[in-house]
Amino acid sequence: MSLLPYLIAAWLFLVGLYGIVTSRNLVHAVVCLSVVQSSTYILLLAIGYERGGTAPIFLDVPVGTRAVDPVVSALTLTDIVVGATVSALLLALAVQTYKRHGTLDTEEFRSVRD
Amino acid sequence: MLLVAAGGTAVVLTREPLNQAIVASFYGLLLGVMFLVFQSPDVALSQITVGAVALPLMILLALAKVRALGGRKEDRE
């Protein structure tokens, strides 16, 4: 039980990679990439978690109550927004590729020189 | 937490991008709830707004553009 979140993160990472490797459609690959990114969020947050701790916001609880780690929360929340923006960039690339080659099927992009 | 693993697997296994966008939106919501369980409300807020709203929206828009272009070759799945 104590290893479960880490195993879940590892599983999501590998599943996402599997999706990218065996993908037939560029948009599908981009979404699988976001799954891989989400596995890192889970790993980070699981490391910072303290059983019985509350959120690290001291607006209405006195300072000194046990709270979970704020550093990993800070890392993860900027990571999420930036990850979505990078996915948008990749989607724009996919759209342009479709315009140039007429297909999103990854099997078609065999050779680079065309 | 096992639900999250199942959700992630479902996102990958949904091949058709249009269906995948909806599944990804649910997965984002599920992740957001899990982040709340992890006592990180900031991260949960980020995840819900971005992963459940903005990301599926961009996927759908990209797909709409692709469909509008028709295509010189049909894209096979």
Added chain:
Amino acid sequence: MSPSLRRRVFLVAAAVAGALLVWGLSGLPDYGIYRGPYGDVLNAVAVGERHATNVVAAVTFDYRGVDTMGEEYILFAAVIGVAILLRAQRDEREEAPDEDAADRRAPGTSNAVRVLGLALLGPVVLFGIYVVAHGHLSPGGGFQGGVVLATGALLVYLSGEYVTLRRVRPEALLDLAESSGAAGYVAVGLLGLAAGVTFLENVLPLGQAGTLLSSGMIPLINLAVGLEVAAGFVLLLSEFLEQTLVVRRPGEQT
């Protein structure tokens, strides 16, 4: 390499990688028992040192402000990248969106959607501003509030027509907003240099913890980031929307 061969090679590699991962992860301390010193130290001193009750925001914008600056610029660069990638190509031209055509094929938005969208717009924008302004007090901050604000702009599109959105989001204003958000971050950091201490050091008066004007320059950075993220996401959305609705190439059907 054929697909099935690729799949098999990947499964072998994944098994090896998975074994390595599990072996490495089992060396971590048990889940639920937090042993790192930084979290406890930060939780104990952040409120006293920075007068900010949201310790996560204090970490993001103050203790590790440089990292957040870098991430904000990643966002900026990605939005620029999308704008460049989706610019009109040589054989495309901008057309008026289909909604203006005399024989519109798509049905107009129903009145229920329109009313609901407009009714929700005010609360969503207000909520976004609230999240940005209270970033140092309660969960939230520039990044989350900015995305909520961008969702407000999306509501305008959903509940109205594309031309309404175009009028509401004049592109020059958005570019200005996004750049000033990004530059504002550096400007606040330079305040630290002007006061004779290190870049991005918190030099403004700290105020009393729990009030809106507390924790020095964290609210200012929150504002800058919120502005930049909101403008950036609206730009992203409108780039994609323009591609779908406006830019046409010969032989394309809608």
